[in-house]
Amino acid sequence: MKDIVIEQYSSIIMGKNLYQKVWDEHAVGVLADGRTQLFIGSHLIHEVTSPQAFGMLRDLGLAVKFPHRTFATVDHIVPTDSQEQPFEDPLADAMITELRKNVAEHGITYFDLASGMQGIVHIVGPEQGITQPGTTIVCGDSHTATHGAFGAIAFGIGTTQVRDVLATQTLAMEKLKVRRIHVSGDLRPGVYAKDVALHIIRLLGANGGIGYAYEYGGSVFDGFTMEERMTVCNMSIEGGARCGYVNPDQTTFDYLANRPYAPKDTEWDNALLRWKSYASDSDAEYDDVVDICAADIEPTVTWGISPDHGIAISEVIPDPEKAKTPEERESVLEALEYMKLPAGEPIKGTPVDVAFIGSCTNGRISDFREVAQYLKGHNVAEGVTALAVPGSQITDAICKKEGIDKIFTQAGFEWRAAGCSMCLAMNPDKLKGDQLCASSSNRNFKGRQGSPTGRTVLMSPLMVAAAAIEGEVADAREVFEVSDQKESPHPRSLN
Amino acid sequence: MSIEAIHQVSGTAVYVPGADIDTDRIIPARFLKCVTFDDLAEGLFYDVRFNAEGEPVGHALDDSRFEGASVMLAASNFGCGSSREHAPQSIYRAGFRAIIAESFAEIFFGNSTGIGMPCVCGSAQDIQALTLAVEANPQLSVTINLQVMKVSYGAESFPITMPDSAREALITARWDSIGELLENAAAIEQCAESLPYV
Ligand code: SF4
Numbered sequence: 052m053k054d055i056v057i058e059q060y061s062s063i064i065m066g067k068n069l070y071q072k073v074w075d076e077h078a079v080g081v082l083a084d085g086r087t088q089l090f091i092g093s094h095l096i097h098e099v100t101s102p103q104a105f106g107m108l109r110d111l112g113l114a115v116k117f118p119h120r121t122f123a124t125v126d127h128i129v130p131t132d133s134q135e136q137p138f139e140d141p142l143a144d145a146m147i148t149e150l151r152k153n154v155a156e157h158g159i160t161y162f163d164l165a166s167g168m169q170g171i172v173h174i175v176g177p178e179q180g181i182t183q184p185g186t187t188i189v190c191g192d193s194h195t196a197t198h199g200a201f202g203a204i205a206f207g208i209g210t211t212q213v214r215d216v217l218a219t220q221t222l223a224m225e226k227l228k229v230r231r232i233h234v235s236g237d238l239r240p241g242v243y244a245k246d247v248a249l250h251i252i253r254l255l256g257a258n259g260g261i262g263y264a265y266e267y268g269g270s271v272f273d274g275f276t277m278e279e280r281m282t283v284c285n286m287s288i289e290g291g292a293r294c295g296y297v298n299p300d301q302t303t304f305d306y307l308a309n310r311p312y313a314p315k316d317t318e319w320d321n322a323l324l325r326w327k328s329y330a331s332d333s334d335a336e337y338d339d340v341v342d343i344c345a346a347d348i349e350p351t352v353t354w355g356i357s358p359d360h361g362i363a364i365s366e367v368i369p370d371p372e373k374a375k376t377p378e379e380r381e382s383v384l385e386a387l388e389y390m391k392l393p394a395g396e397p398i399k400g401t402p403v404d405v406a407f408i409g410s411c412t413n414g415r416i417s418d419f420r421e422v423a424q425y426l427k428g429h430n431v432a433e434g435v436t437a438l439a440v441p442g443s444q445i446t447d448a449i450c451k452k453e454g455i456d457k458i459f460t461q462a463g464f465e466w467r468a469a470g471c472s473m474c475l476a477m478n479p480d481k482l483k484g485d486q487l488c489a490s491s492s493n494r495n496f497k498g499r500q501g502s503p504t505g506r507t508v509l510m511s512p513l514m515v516a517a518a519a520i521e522g523e524v525a526d527a528r529e530v531f532e533v534s535d536q537k538e539s540p541h542p543r544s545l546n
Numbered sequence: 547m548s549i550e551a552i553h554q555v556s557g558t559a560v561y562v563p564g565a566d567i568d569t570d571r572i573i574p575a576r577f578l579k580c581v582t583f584d585d586l587a588e589g590l591f592y593d594v595r596f597n598a599e600g601e602p603v604g605h606a607l608d609d610s611r612f613e614g615a616s617v618m619l620a621a622s623n624f625g626c627g628s629s630r631e632h633a634p635q636s637i638y639r640a641g642f643r644a645i646i647a648e649s650f651a652e653i654f655f656g657n658s659t660g661i662g663m664p665c666v667c668g669s670a671q672d673i674q675a676l677t678l679a680v681e682a683n684p685q686l687s688v689t690i691n692l693q694v695m696k697v698s699y700g701a702e703s704f705p706i707t708m709p710d711s712a713r714e715a716l717i718t719a720r721w722d723s724i725g726e727l728l729e730n731a732a733a734i735e736q737c738a739e740s741l742p743y744v
Pocket residue numbers: 126127171172173192194410411412470471474475492493
C-alpha cells in the first residue's frame with residue numbers, strides 16, 4: 052500500500068512517459084515473484100510460434116479467454132511465387148492447416164490467403180487498424196516492436212507466453228526502463244528511416260537496449276510518416292530493446308482514420324481524446340536520453356553479421372588490426388571471414404548476387420512507391436536476381452492498381468506475392484551457397500537468408516534498388532541523382 | 547499444476563564460443579517447420595556443427611568428451627534476435643538444464659525461465675576460468691546454486707547474477723506462470739472491462 056502512495060505522489064512531481072501510462076492502465080496486479088501481471092489488449096499470432104501454444108492449451112484443458120482479442124495471419128512459410136495450395140513443401144502445408152484448425156476451433160479472426168488481407172503480421176495489424184495508441188500488443192515474434200510506432204507498448208514473446216496470453220490475456224512481466232532517443236534536425240536527401248535505424252543501432256550497439264524500451268522523438272520522428280516510424284520501431288529489437296515507440300500525434304490519427312478495426316463515428320472522437328492523453332508528458336522522466344543529429348546520418352549499410360556492424364556507404368570495411376579491444380578484433384575477424392570481405396576497402400563496389408525488397412521493416416506501400424519513382428528507365432544488372440515482395444496482399448493490390456509492379460518488373464525485378472520471403476527464408480526463397488544479398492530486411496545473421504553460408508548486407512529499399520542496378524553495393528544518391536537541390540519526386544505527404 | 551522448484555543445477559559443462567549468438571544460429575529457420583517442439587534437439591546449432599554435406603565440422607557439441615553435458619557456457623548477448631522459443635526448447639531438449647553466460651538477450655532469457663531452464667550471468671573472467679577447467683577435465687561437475695547465487699566446480703566458485711523475479715520464480719516453483727495468472731481471473735475481467743478499447 053505504501054508503495055502505491057509513494058508512486059502517486061511522485062507522479063505529481065514529474066510527468067509520466069507513455070510507457071508508464073500504458074503500463075499502469077494495463078497492470079492487473081503484482082505476482083508473488085514481484086513481476087506485474089500485465090493485461091494484453093491485442094494479440095497477434097502466426098503459423099510458426101502458435102501451434103505449440105495451442106497444443107499446450109489442449110494439454111492443460113484450457114480455453115482461449117478472449118478470442119476476439121486475438122488476430123491471426125500466415126506469413127513466414129507462404130511461398131511467394133504462387134500462394135496456391137497445396138504448397139510444394141508438405142511441412143509448410145501442415146503448418147497452415149494447423150493454424151486454420153486452431154483459429155476455427157477457438158473462434159479467432161484469421162486473415163487467410165484467400166481473404167485479400169493476408170500478409171506479414173506486423174504489416175497487417177496497422178493496415179487493419181488493429182494497432183492503436185495506448186494499447187498493449189504482443190505476438191510470438193520479436194518484430195512486434197513495429198506496432199510501437201502508433202504509441203502502443205508492443206513486444207515479442209515466446210510460445211509459452213503465447214499460451215499464457217491465449218489462456219488469460221495476461222503475461223507476467225518485468226517493467227522496462229525507458230530511453231528517449233531524440234533525433235533532431237533534418238535528414239539529408241537519400242537518407243531514409245532505415246538509415247536512422249541502422250545508425251542508432253550502430254551507435255548504441257546490438258545489445259545497447261537490453262532492459263530498455265526506446266522512445267523515439269525529435270523533429271525527424273515528428274516529420275516521419277507512420278510507415279517510416281514503423282521501420283525504426285521495427286528494428287528496436289536489433290538494438291536489443293524489446294520495444295520501441297513514438298508518441299501518437301495527428302500523423303498517427305490520420306493513418307488510423309477509416310481503417311477496418313479503428314473506432315468509428317462518436318467512438319472515434321472519444322478515441323482521439325484518449326489517444327492524445329497517452330503521449331509522454333512534456334516533463335516526463337526518462338532513465339536515459341540519447342541525442343542524435345539527423346545531419347550526421349548517411350545512407351548506412353552493414354558489412355558484418357550483426358545489425359550493429361553498420362557503416363556509412365562512403366566508409367571502408369573495418370580493419371581488425373585497428374580494433375580497440377581484443378574482443379572487438381575477434382568479432383571483426385569472425386565477421387569478415389564469414390562475409391568474405393576485405394578489411395580496409397570501401398564497402399561501395401562489393402559485388403551483389405541477389406537484391407531483396409520486402410519484409411516487415413521495408414515491405415510497405417511507401418517503400419515500393421519510393422523506389423518506383425526512381426526505378427523507371429533503369430535495369431537490374433545482369434546476373435543479379437532481384438525480388439520485390441510486398442508485405443501484404445493489400446500492399447500488393449495497391450501496387451498493382453498504381454502500376455508499381457510493372458515498373459519493378461520492367462526494370463528486371465520479380466514481383467512476388469505477400470509474405471516474409473527471403474527475410475528468413477522459411478519458404479522457398481533462399482540464397483544459394485555464399486551468395487551476397489543486398490536486403491531491405493532487418494537481420495544479417497549468419498545463415499539468416501536460407502543458406503548456411505549466405506551473406507546479407509542490410510540497407511534501405513532505394514539502396515537495394517541501386518545495388519540491383521549496379522550489380523554491386525552502390526550509393527543510391529549517385530545512381531539515381533538524388534541531390535540537395537532536387538526535391539524527392541515523391542513528397543512525404545503522399546505516403 | 548505441479549511444477550518443481552529449481553534450487554540448483556549440477557552437471558558437466560560445455561562451452562559454446564562466440565558473442566552475440568542469435569537464435570537463428572541456435573536453431574536455423576528451416577527447423578522451425580513443426581507444430582510441436584518435440585524434435586528440436588536435432589537442429590541445435592546445426593549450421594555451425596555441420597557442413598553443406600551434413601558432416602560434422604568438429605563443434606564442441608559434437609566432441610565426445612563433452613557428451614551428456616547439461617550446463618552450457620557462453621559469452622555475451624546470448625540468444626539475441628528472434629523471439630522464437632524454439633531456441634531454448636532445442637537447447638533444453640538436447641539435455642541442457644542451465645546456461646551460464648556474460649549476458650542474455652531479454653526474450654531468450656524469459657523464454658528459458660518460463661520452461662524452467664535458468665540462465666545466469668557471470669563475469670567474462672570467471673566464465674573463461676571455468677571454460678579452461680572444463681576443457682582440462684570434461685568430467686568436472688559444475689553446480690549452479692540459485693539460493694546462494696554461486697557457481698562452484700572443484701575447489702573454485704564465483705558469484706552469478708539473475709533478476710530477482712526470475713530467481714524467485716525458479717526457487718519457489720513459480721517459473722511456469724500460468725497457474726498464478728489463471729488465479730487472478732476476477733482481476734483480469736475487471737481490467738478488461740475498465741479498458742477503453744475492444
Ligand atoms: S518479415 Fe522477417 S522479421 Fe518480419 S516477421 Fe517476417 S520473418 Fe520476421
